[in-house]
Amino acid sequence: MQISPHIGSQLVDLCSALLLLTCFAIVAQRRLSACVDLFALQSAFLALTAALVAFLTGNHHIYIAAALTGVIKVIIIPRVLKKVIERLNVKRELVMNVNVPAGLLICGALVMLAFFITQPIIPLGFLLTRDSLAIALAIVLIGFFTMIARQKAVTQLVGFLVMENGLFLGATAATYGMPLIVELGVFFDVLIAALIAGIYTNRLQDAFDSVDTTHLTVLKE
Amino acid sequence: MYILLIALILCHGLGLVLPFCVPRKPQTQGIVGSVCACAASLIGITLGLSGLVAPEPVTAIVASPIPLLAFAVRLDPLASFFVLTISLAGLAASFYAMGYLKEFHGRVSVAALAALTNGFLLSMMLVVIADNGFFFLIAWELMSLASYFLVVTEHEKADVRYAGFFYLVMTHVGTAFVILTYLILFQSAGSFSFEAFRHPEQALPDGMRTLVFLAALIGFGTKAGIVPLHVWLPYAHPAAPSHISALMSGVMIKTAIYALIRVYFDFLGGQFPWWWGFLVLLVGTLSAILGVMYALMEHDLKRLLAFHSVENIGIILLGIGAGMIFQTYGLKEFAALGLLAGLYHTINHAMFKALLFLGAGSLVYATHTRNMEEYGGLLRRMPWTGLFFLIGAVSISALPPTNGFVSEWLVFQTLFLSFQFPDLFLKLMLPIAAAILALTGVLALACFAKAFGISFLALPRSAHARHAEEVPTSMRIGMAIPALLCVGLGLAPMIVVPLLDRITAPLTGVSISDKVLALDGWALAPVNMEFSSVSPPMLAAMLILGGLLGLTLAFLFGGRMVKRYYKTWGCGINLSPRMEYTATGFVQPIKRVFSTIYQPTIKLETEFLQESRYFAKQRKFEFHIEPVFEKYLYNPVVHIFMRIADRLRILQAGSLHLYLAYIFVTLVVLLLFAV
Numbered sequence: 001m002q003i004s005p006h007i008g009s010q011l012v013d014l015c016s017a018l019l020l021l022t023c024f025a026i027v028a029q030r031r032l033s034a035c036v037d038l039f040a041l042q043s044a045f046l047a048l049t050a051a052l053v054a055f056l057t058g059n060h061h062i063y064i065a066a067a068l069t070g071v072i073k074v075i076i077i078p079r080v081l082k083k084v085i086e087r088l089n090v091k092r093e094l095v096m097n098v099n100v101p102a103g104l105l106i107c108g109a110l111v112m113l114a115f116f117i118t119q120p121i122i123p124l125g126f127l128l129t130r131d132s133l134a135i136a137l138a139i140v141l142i143g144f145f146t147m148i149a150r151q152k153a154v155t156q157l158v159g160f161l162v163m164e165n166g167l168f169l170g171a172t173a174a175t176y177g178m179p180l181i182v183e184l185g186v187f188f189d190v191l192i193a194a195l196i197a198g199i200y201t202n203r204l205q206d207a208f209d210s211v212d213t214t215h216l217t218v219l220k221e
Numbered sequence: 222m223y224i225l226l227i228a229l230i231l232c233h234g235l236g237l238v239l240p241f242c243v244p245r246k247p248q249t250q251g252i253v254g255s256v257c258a259c260a261a262s263l264i265g266i267t268l269g270l271s272g273l274v275a276p277e278p279v280t281a282i283v284a285s286p287i288p289l290l291a292f293a294v295r296l297d298p299l300a301s302f303f304v305l306t307i308s309l310a311g312l313a314a315s316f317y318a319m320g321y322l323k324e325f326h327g328r329v330s331v332a333a334l335a336a337l338t339n340g341f342l343l344s345m346m347l348v349v350i351a352d353n354g355f356f357f358l359i360a361w362e363l364m365s366l367a368s369y370f371l372v373v374t375e376h377e378k379a380d381v382r383y384a385g386f387f388y389l390v391m392t393h394v395g396t397a398f399v400i401l402t403y404l405i406l407f408q409s410a411g412s413f414s415f416e417a418f419r420h421p422e423q424a425l426p427d428g429m430r431t432l433v434f435l436a437a438l439i440g441f442g443t444k445a446g447i448v449p450l451h452v453w454l455p456y457a458h459p460a461a462p463s464h465i466s467a468l469m470s471g472v473m474i475k476t477a478i479y480a481l482i483r484v485y486f487d488f489l490g491g492q493f494p495w496w497w498g499f500l501v502l503l504v505g506t507l508s509a510i511l512g513v514m515y516a517l518m519e520h521d522l523k524r525l526l527a528f529h530s531v532e533n534i535g536i537i538l539l540g541i542g543a544g545m546i547f548q549t550y551g552l553k554e555f556a557a558l559g560l561l562a563g564l565y566h567t568i569n570h571a572m573f574k575a576l577l578f579l580g581a582g583s584l585v586y587a588t589h590t591r592n593m594e595e596y597g598g599l600l601r602r603m604p605w606t607g608l609f610f611l612i613g614a615v616s617i618s619a620l621p622p623t624n625g626f627v628s629e630w631l632v633f634q635t636l637f638l639s640f641q642f643p644d645l646f647l648k649l650m651l652p653i654a655a656a657i658l659a660l661t662g663v664l665a666l667a668c669f670a671k672a673f674g675i676s677f678l679a680l681p682r683s684a685h686a687r688h689a690e691e692v693p694t695s696m697r698i699g700m701a702i703p704a705l706l707c708v709g710l711g712l713a714p715m716i717v718v719p720l721l722d723r724i725t726a727p728l729t730g731v732s733i734s735d736k737v738l739a740l741d742g743w744a745l746a747p748v749n750m751e752f753s754s755v756s757p758p759m760l761a762a763m764l765i766l767g768g769l770l771g772l773t774l775a776f777l778f779g780g781r782m783v784k785r786y787y788k789t790w791g792c793g794i795n796l797s798p799r800m801e802y803t804a805t806g807f808v809q810p811i812k813r814v815f816s817t818i819y820q821p822t823i824k825l826e827t828e829f830l831q832e833s834r835y836f837a838k839q840r841k842f843e844f845h846i847e848p849v850f851e852k853y854l855y856n857p858v859v860h861i862f863m864r865i866a867d868r869l870r871i872l873q874a875g876s877l878h879l880y881l882a883y884i885f886v887t888l889v890v891l892l893l894f895a896v
Contacts, residue, residue, distance in 0.1 A: 097878055113889065113892070113893075116896065117892050117893070117895070117896050119896075120896065141885075141888075141889070144881070144884075144885050144888070145885065147878075147881050148878050148881045148882045148885055149878075151878070156877075213877045213878070214876060214877075214878070216875065216876070216877055217874065217875040217876050218875075
C-alpha cells in the first residue's frame with residue numbers, strides 16, 4: 001500500500017500534535033495517578049508515530065524502537081510509578097510552585113518559543129517528518145518546565161520522562177531515528193533512571209515523611 | 222639497567238596490590254607492603270649508582286595513545302642521583318615502617334597505608350626519571366595526591382584534616398605554576414619531550430624566559446617550602462605518620478630541587494642574567510634564617526623538624542643560587558662548585574632529616590605525645606634511639622665529622638669566592654649571605670642542643686616519659702641506616718665528590734673533582750690549599766685521638782677511680798623534674814634578642830596569697846609568637862576568597878527546583894541567542 005508523501009506528512013504531524021496535547025493535559029492534571037496514565041497515553045502516541053514513520057519510510061529498525069516504546073514506556077514504567085504512588089499514599093499534588101492556569105500559559109509561550117526557534121531550520125529539511133521537530137522541542141521544554149513547577153518527586157519523574165519522549169520524537173523527526181544500538185542504550189537508560197528515581201522517591205518518603213523535594217533544602221549546610 | 226627499572230616499578234606495583242590481597246591481619250599487610258618497598262628501594266639504590274657511573278644516559282620510551290604524552294624515562298646522572306637519594310630514604314623508612322605501623326593497627330587501614338607508601342615512593346621516582354613534560358606533570362600530581370592521602374591518615378583528628386586541606390591547596394597552587402612553566406616551554410619547543418625543551422625550534426624570547434624562571438621558582442618553590450611559600454610544611458609534615466614525614470621532608474621536597482636544576486641548568490641551558498641567581502640566593506638566605514628561627518620556638522618535635530626542612534632547603538638554594546651567579550659571569554668552575562655543594566647538601570639533608578623524623582617517630586611511638594615539654598630522661602630508657610637522634614642532631618648542626626659539616630662548609634667556600642665578581646654589589650652581598658648562614662648554623666646548634674637535651678637528658682617530666690620503652694628492632698634498623706650514612710657521607714667526600722662531579726660536569730661544562738679534592742682525596746680544597754682546605758677524615762681522627770688523649774691523661778693523673786652511687790646533690794633539696802630547664806625557658810634569651818622578628822605575646826598571670834603579696838599562690842605563663850606570614854600574607858587572600866564565596870552562595874539555595882530552573886533558563890536563553 002502506498003500513501004502519498006503529503007498525506008503521510010500530515011499523519012505524522014497529527015500524531016505529534018496529539019503528543020503535545022497530552023503534555024498540556026499532564027501540566028493541567030493534579031492527580032498523580034492520572035498524570036501517569038497520561039504519560040502512558042503519550043508514550044502510546046509516540047509508539048504510533050514511530051511505527052507510522054517506519055511504515056512510511058521503510059526503515060524497519062524503527063519498528064523495533066516503536067515496539068520497545070510500547071513495552072517499556074506504556075506498560076513497565078507506568079506500572080512501577082503506580083506502585084510507588086500506591087505505597088506512598090499520595091494522591092494529589094496540592095501545592096505547586098506555579099499554579100495550573102499560569103503553568104498552561106507558560107507552556108503556551110514555550111510552544112511558541114519552540115516554533116520560533118525551529119522556524120529557520122525546518123525549511124532546510126527534506127524529510128516528511130520535519131515539522132515534528134518544533135513539536136519535539138516544545139515537548140522537551142514542557143517536560144523540563146513540569147520538573148520545575150511540581151514539588152512531588154513522582155511528578156518530577158513524569159516530567160523527566162516527558163522530556164525523554166520529546167527527545168525521541170525529535171530524533172525520529174530529524175533523522176528518522178538514531179542508530180538502533182543507540183536507541184537500545186537510551187531505552188535501557190530510561191528504564192534504569194525510572195527505577196532509580198522510584199527508589200529515591202521511597203527513600204525520600206522514609207527520610208522526610210513526604211515526597212516533596214523542597215524538603216531537600218535542609219540538606220544544605 | 223632496563224631490567225632494574227622494570228623490577229623497580231614491578232616491586233612497587235606489587236606493594237600497591239599485595240597488602241590488599243593477604244589475610245585481613247594488619248600485621249601481615251604492613252609487613253608485605255614494607256617488604257615490597259624495601260626490595261624496590263634496594264633495586265633503586267643499584268639503579269641510581271649504576272646510572273651515576275654509566276657513560277651515557279639510559280633512555281626508554283613507551284608511546285601512549287594520548288597526543289603529546291609519552292611514557293619516556295631518562296636516567297642521566299642528575300636523575301640517577303635523585304633516584305639514589307629517594308631509594309636510600311625509602312629503604313630506611315620501609316624498614317622502620319615494619320615495626321612502626323603497629324601504632325596504627327585497628328585505627329586506620331594498614332593495607333591502604335602500606336600501599337600508599339609504595340605509590341608515593343614510585344611517584345617520586347617517576348618524577349625524577351620522567352623525560353616528557355606531560356608524563357612529569359602526571360607523576361608530579363600523583364606524588365602530591367599520594368602524599369596528601371598519607372598526611373590525612375589520621376583523618377579523625379580535626380587538626381590533621383586542616384593540615385591536609387592546607388597542603389592540598391598550597392600544592393595545587395604550586396602545580397598551577399609548574400604547569401605554566403611547562404606550557405611556556407612547550408610553546409617554543411612544539412613538543413613535550415625534554416629533548417625538545419633543551420633544543421627548541423625557536424628560542425624563547427627574554428621575557429618568556431624570565432616568566433619560566435619565576436613560574437618555576439614559585440611552582441617548585443611551593444613544594445620545596447621556600448619562604449614565604451613554606452607555611453604548609455609545619456602543618457603537613459607533623460600530621461603525617463613519622464616514616465612518611467621522613468620521606469616528605471627528606472626527599473619529596475628535594476624533587477623540587479631536582480626540577481629547579483633541571484629547568485634552569487638543563488632546559489634554559491644555564492644562560493641567565495645575574496639577578497636570577499641573586500633572587501634564588503636571596504630566597505635561600507631568607508628560608509635558611511627564618512626556618513631555623515621559627516624552629517627554635519617550637520616545642521612540638523615534629524613541627525620543629527619541619528621548620529628545619531625550610532632552613533635546609535634554604536642552604537641548598539644558597540649553593541645553587543651562588544652557582545647560578547657564577548654561571549652568569551662565566552666562572553664555570555665556581556658554578557660547578559656551588560651546584561655540587563647544593564647537591565651534596567641535598568643528599569645529606571635527606572639522610573639526617575629522615576633520621577631525625579624517624580627518631581621523632583620513635584619518641585612518639587614510645588610516649589604518645591609530640592610535646593617536648595613532656596619528654597625528659599629518655600636517653601636511659603631508649604639508648605639506641607638516643608644515639609641515632611644524637612647523630613642526626615650533630616649532622617644537622619653541621620658539626621664534624623658528620624656529613625652536614627662537609628656540605629655546609631662547601632656552601633661557605635662557594636660564597637666566599639665572591640671576590641671574583643666584577644660587580645661590587647654582589648661582592649658585598651655574598652659574604653653577607655655567608656654571615657647569615659653562619660648565624661643559621663649557630664641557631665641550628667642551639668635548637669638541637671634544646672631538642673636533644675630537653676628530650677633525652679635529666680629526669681622524665683611526665684608519666685608518658687617515665688613509662689617509655691625502647692622501640693622494636695625493625696625501627697632501630699630503620700634509624701641505623703641513615704645514621705651510618707650520615708657518618709659515612711661525612712667521612713668519605715673523596716667518593717662522593719667525584720660522583721657528584723659527574724652530575725655537574727655536563728650541566729656546567731667543566732669537571733672539578735680533581736680541583737676540589739687534594740692530597741689524594743683526603744682533603745677538600747675548593748680553590749687551592751692556601752685559600753682554604755679541610756680534611757674530614759683527619760678531623761674525625763683528631764677528634765677521636767683528642768678524646769683518647771683526654772682519657773689517658775685523666776687515667777694517668779686523675780688519681781684513683783672511686784665509684785660512689787648517690788643521688789645528684791641538690792643543695793639539700795630533693796631534685797624534681799619541675800626544677801629542670803624547660804624548652805620554653807631554654808629559648809627565652811634568643812626570643813628576647815630577636816623579638817622584632819618573633820613579635821611574641823607574653824602573658825603572665827600571678828595569683829597572690831590573700832595575706833601577703835610576697836607569696837604567690839599560682840602563676841600562669843603563656844606565650845606565643847606571631848605567625849607573620851600567615852597573618853599578613855595568607856589571611857588577607859583567604860578573606861577575599863571567602864567573601865566572594867559567601868556572595869556566590871546565594872545562588873546555591875539547595876532547592877532542586879531552583880537548580881532545574883537555572884538549567885532551564887540557560888537553555889532557553891541559549892536557544893534564543895542561537896536563532
